[in-house]
Amino acid sequence: xxxxxxxxxxxxxxxxxxxxAKVVARALRDAGMEVIYTGLRQxxxxxxxxxxxxxxxxxxCSILSGAHSTLLPRVKELLKEKGGDxxxxxxxxxxxxxxxxxxxxxxxxxxxxxxxxxxxTIDFIKANVKK
Amino acid sequence: MxxxxxxxxxxxxxxxxxxxQVAAGLxxxxxxxxxxxxxxxxxxxxxxxxxxVQNTNYAEEIGFPGxxxxxxxxxxxxxxxRFWTMRMxxxxxxAEASNERYKYLIANGSMGLSVAMDxxxxxxxxxxxxxxxxxxxxxxxxxxxxxxxxxxxGGIDLGEVSTSMTINAPASVLLxxxxxxxxxxxxxxxxxxxxxxxxVLKEYIARxxxxxxxxxxxxxxxxxxxxxxxEVPQWNTIxxxxxxxxxxxxxxxxxxxxxxxDGIAYxxxxxxxxxxxxxxxxRLSFFFNAHNDLLEEVAKYRAARRLxxxxxxxxxxxxxxxxxxxxxxxxxxxxxxxxxxxxxxIVRVAIQTLAAVMGGTQxxxxxxxxxxxxxxxxxxxxxxxxxxxxxxxxxxVTNSIDxxxxxxxxxxxxxxxEAKAMEYIKKIDDLGGAVAxxxxxxxxxxxxxxxxxxQKDIEAGKTVIVGxxxxxxxxxxxxxxxxxDPSVGESMKKKTQGVRASRDQAATDAALAAxxxxxxxxxxxxxYILAAVKT
Numbered sequence: 051x052x053x054x055x056x057x058x059x060x061x062x063x064x065x066x067x068x069x070x071a072k073v074v075a076r077a078l079r080d081a082g083m084e085v086i087y088t089g090l091r092q093x094x095x096x097x098x099x100x101x102x103x104x105x106x107x108x109x110x111c112s113i114l115s116g117a118h119s120t121l122l123p124r125v126k127e128l129l130k131e132k133g134g135d136x137x138x139x140x141x142x143x144x145x146x147x148x149x150x151x152x153x154x155x156x157x158x159x160x161x162x163x164x165x166x167x168x169x170x171t172i173d174f175i176k177a178n179v180k181k
Numbered sequence: 182m183x184x185x186x187x188x189x190x191x192x193x194x195x196x197x198x199x200x201x202q203v204a205a206g207l208x209x210x211x212x213x214x215x216x217x218x219x220x221x222x223x224x225x226x227x228x229x230x231x232x233x234v235q236n237t238n239y240a241e242e243i244g245f246p247g248x249x250x251x252x253x254x255x256x257x258x259x260x261x262x263r264f265w266t267m268r269m270x271x272x273x274x275x276a277e278a279s280n281e282r283y284k285y286l287i288a289n290g291s292m293g294l295s296v297a298m299d300x301x302x303x304x305x306x307x308x309x310x311x312x313x314x315x316x317x318x319x320x321x322x323x324x325x326x327x328x329x330x331x332x333x334x335g336g337i338d339l340g341e342v343s344t345s346m347t348i349n350a351p352a353s354v355l356l357x358x359x360x361x362x363x364x365x366x367x368x369x370x371x372x373x374x375x376x377x378x379x380x381v382l383k384e385y386i387a388r389x390x391x392x393x394x395x396x397x398x399x400x401x402x403x404x405x406x407x408x409x410x411x412e413v414p415q416w417n418t419i420x421x422x423x424x425x426x427x428x429x430x431x432x433x434x435x436x437x438x439x440x441x442x443d444g445i446a447y448x449x450x451x452x453x454x455x456x457x458x459x460x461x462x463x464r465l466s467f468f469f470n471a472h473n474d475l476l477e478e479v480a481k482y483r484a485a486r487r488l489x490x491x492x493x494x495x496x497x498x499x500x501x502x503x504x505x506x507x508x509x510x511x512x513x514x515x516x517x518x519x520x521x522x523x524x525x526x527i528v529r530v531a532i533q534t535l536a537a538v539m540g541g542t543q544x545x546x547x548x549x550x551x552x553x554x555x556x557x558x559x560x561x562x563x564x565x566x567x568x569x570x571x572x573x574x575x576x577x578v579t580n581s582i583d584x585x586x587x588x589x590x591x592x593x594x595x596x597x598x599e600a601k602a603m604e605y606i607k608k609i610d611d612l613g614g615a616v617a618x619x620x621x622x623x624x625x626x627x628x629x630x631x632x633x634x635x636q637k638d639i640e641a642g643k644t645v646i647v648g649x650x651x652x653x654x655x656x657x658x659x660x661x662x663x664x665x666d667p668s669v670g671e672s673m674k675k676k677t678q679g680v681r682a683s684r685d686q687a688a689t690d691a692a693l694a695a696x697x698x699x700x701x702x703x704x705x706x707x708x709y710i711l712a713a714v715k716t
Contacts, residue, residue: 120314
């Protein structure tokens with residue numbers, strides 16, 4: 051039997067809206083993944099450190115405050131620095147379509163916006179984690 | 182009793198006949214669904230009749246507007262006297278940009294201001310703090326010092342407008358700044374009208390912008406109650422908020438139950454601090470959501486008013502009628518908006534507006550169609566405001582007070598929501614009150630379960646969201662979204678560093694030392710905060 055996929059669900063920045071993060075975390079868990087939720091107000095450093103320490107296969111950042119273009123690239127940079135470049139890095143939240151190409155250029159494998167069924171996120175993670 | 186026994190007997194017989202008849206026909210013509218539920222997932226019967234409200238005593242439970250238990254509204258003439266306050270929540274980027282938006286809104290018929298602050302301001306960080314990186318000016322205006330506050334309200338007479346500030350953990354500081362700006366304009370504190378949200382418990386439950394632990398937070402809150410009862414008597418000192426609880430995924434009954442449980446915790450704390458309940462209770466205000474299930478929402482507001490009146494009268498022994506009445510602000514439901522086919526959101530907001538108005542709200546913010554995508558543009562904000570004006574001036578629902586009262590369905594749902602909310606309050610009392618229930622994670626868990634069930638129902642297609650999981654179209658990503666100028670962070674940093682460099686540092690240090698000392702003792706800290714913001 052293969053090892054379950056480990057996912058860190060993270061809330062970077064000062065944003066307190068975590069309904070989406072918690073719903074996704076529970077859906078991933080119900081899909082058989084091992085999920086760690088960071089809680090609110092995490093700096094990019096804290097998220098990258100947790101990802102390395104917990105040896106996760108995927109980091110999923112949720113952000114609704116508009117700070118995505120600053121914070122998501124920084125998390126990815128730090129993951130790279132700490133030897134976690136192969137960790138699948140995805141984002142979600144209230145993120146305008148115009149900003150998505152930039153985030154992808156900076157290493158976000160995919161960005162999930164409001165209305166995305168959790169099954170789409172689950173399938174994406176299953177198809178794209180390095181195993 | 183609304184009906185005599187003889188009439189009820191006749192209705193019962195007729196009702197049984199109807200049920201049997203329908204049941205016989207169902208095999209051939211089944212209904213669309215096996216089970217019908219409200220937006221909150223509560224059962225809805227095929228038909229409601231006088232039998233469903235036979236135990237409701239009109240005089241005691243429904244009564245008249247402006248009278249206990251206020252089921253029909255808090256004022257005796259409601260919207261025949263004046264409409265609700267159309268209050269659009271706005272604020273972004275710099276104080277200058279937000280000031281312009283406020284003047285635009287006032288020119289377009291907005292009746293009160295509602296200030297949105299950015300996350301660093303809400304959590305107590307200056308714009309040049311490393312934790313503020315990327316967040317400055319994004320979800321609201323950045324306020325670091327009194328200088329920013331003066332610009333924010335420049336050219337707006339604070340003696341004339343009423344201002345609502347969505348600020349919680351640092352509410353004491355922002356209120357002090359507001360008082361200081363008014364003083365500079367020549368308006369004394371006793372003339373000021375407005376609201377601070379100041380509800381930290383729901384930050385722990387649902388919204389996330391807490392700073393201090395619950396006990397210290399509640400001390401600040403009770404200090405504000407006491408200070409304002411003497412110095413700023415027209416100010417609503419708290420807006421006990423169900424809005425965010427509902428946005429986090431709760432049901433309508435949980436929204437009422439958890440919000441009133443928070444309210445009970447604040448009243449308890451203030452009484453424990455030595456305040457007389459009637460000295461502050463009339464300045465407590467509430468803030469509820471408006472979702473799409475029109476009739477359930479109307480029932481929710483009616484149930485909340487009735488239950489709070491009973492709590493204030495029976496549990497807290499308040500004597501003044503004003504202490505019993507629950508006044509509330511409403512915002513339409515952000516989480517009900519879809520990023521898909523955003524024009525459809527205008528229709529959703531119109532339905533939610535009707536719910537809030539037929540539920541007797543005192544003020545209303547209507548969301549803009551593009552809010553699932555970004556902060557709203559000026560054009561979409563105007564449509565949202567016009568939605569309220571159309572309901573006010575054209576729909577006719579404002580002409581008679583509480584027009585849905587007496588609907589068997591609405592009265593039955595009002596009773597049901599009140600009973601369910603009361604069950605939640607009892608459960609929270611058993612856990613030791615709202616603070617203990619939050620610390621144990623009970624409230625958060627209940628909300629999360631509801632949120633997850635809702636998401637599963639959407640994904641299973643049991644709950645239909647038009648344009649999202651049914652009636653989808655291929656669409657291009659929308660253009661013309663509002664973008665906050667990314668240079669805001671840099672310019673705010675410079676401004677705040679300038680303030681720090683030019684102020685009288687010795688006076689600031691002395692004011693902070695005095696405040697620290699007051700915090701360590703039992704004094705009211707508000708005068709010290711007011712002195713500190715002025716330096």
